[in-house]
């Protein structure tokens with residue numbers, strides 16, 4: 179999968195229960211549209227969505243499950259349970275929160291990475307700081323992403339992608355750095371590749387019409 183997404187765009191097609199497009203059928207169509215538009219991979223949430231996407235589209239998939247637990251702030255593929263569910267979908271890569279926070283039930287990130295690798299699936303680290311990116315490589319992740327930059331209370335809040343982290347991570351880490359999060363305009367995508375990102379994931383700006391509409395409306399004086 180990494181060869182396929184190198185230098186290319188991955189489209190994240192996600193609509194949670196509270197969102198207007200919440201539907202596996204629609205996420206499948208989103209994936210088909212993304213492929214038609216030139217995407218090289220899909221990031222998707224939940225077993226049903228991934229199965230539908232795989233049924234209608236032959237692009238490789240980064241799978242996640244978002245689930246909330248009372249004893250942790252981690253919600254992207256937090257525990258072994260979500261990893262096991264994702265392993266039933268044939269997704270090529272599993273992304274999980276690799277932030278420096280306590281996981282539910284005191285589970286260890288090392289055990290989740292081992293479980294993913296034992297099943298010949300790639301593991302992607304969703305990070306929020308440069309330190310977490312460095313640690314993720316040491317833990318054995320196959321690639322590192324900036325998905326959670328600005329989404330943990332201790333990470334730098336930036337409007338748009340955090341180019342500085344991508345640039346620094348590239349100098350310090352050997353595994354591929356994937357830019358993800360807050361890429362809202364094509365110029366921002368161009369710039370993350372310019373600073374050296376291996377690949378990039380764009381979500382809401384392509385697959386969340388409520389977000390796109392809001393962006394247009396915000397330009398009305």
Ligand SMILES: CC(=O)N[C@H](C=O)[C@@H](O)[C@H](O)[C@H](O)COP(=O)(O)O
Pocket residue numbers: 190192242254325326329358359360361379380381382383
């Ligand atoms: C922080 C978090 O939960 N991010 C999620 C991770 O899977 C998704 O909701 C985002 O849409 C995805 O990361 C792509 O980012 P953007 O939609 O900004 O292009």
